[in-house]
Amino acid sequence: MPVIRILPHPEACPEGATIDATPGKSICRNLLDHHVEIEHACELSCACTTCHVIVREGFGSLEGAEEKEEDMLD
Numbered sequence: 091m092p093v094i095r096i097l098p099h100p101e102a103c104p105e106g107a108t109i110d111a112t113p114g115k116s117i118c119r120n121l122l123d124h125h126v127e128i129e130h131a132c133e134l135s136c137a138c139t140t141c142h143v144i145v146r147e148g149f150g151s152l153e154g155a156e157e158k159e160e161d162m163l164d
Contacts, residue, residue: 094120097146102128117143136162 091110094117098106109124111117118141121128132138136159145152155163 096121096126102126 092113094109094111096103096107096109098104103126107124107126109120109126111120112123115123116134118128118130118134121143122130128141128143130138130141132140134141
């Protein structure tokens with residue numbers, strides 16, 4: 091199971107956290123499901139670009155974006 095490690099952030103997660111992520115769910119949805127309150131103004135429709143994360147390790151293990159994801163970003 092993938093693991094997401096959240097570094098301490100004064101607003102979103104002051105003490106940091108490590109969560110077991112559900113494969114196939116977005117990073118934002120996984121964070122919200124584990125009570126890490128990341129900003130997401132458009133209710134996860136990928137329309138507002140407010141839910142930013144920085145991948146510091148493991149980026150190479152992520153799958154490439156699917157066509158649907160690329161279209162949402164356009």
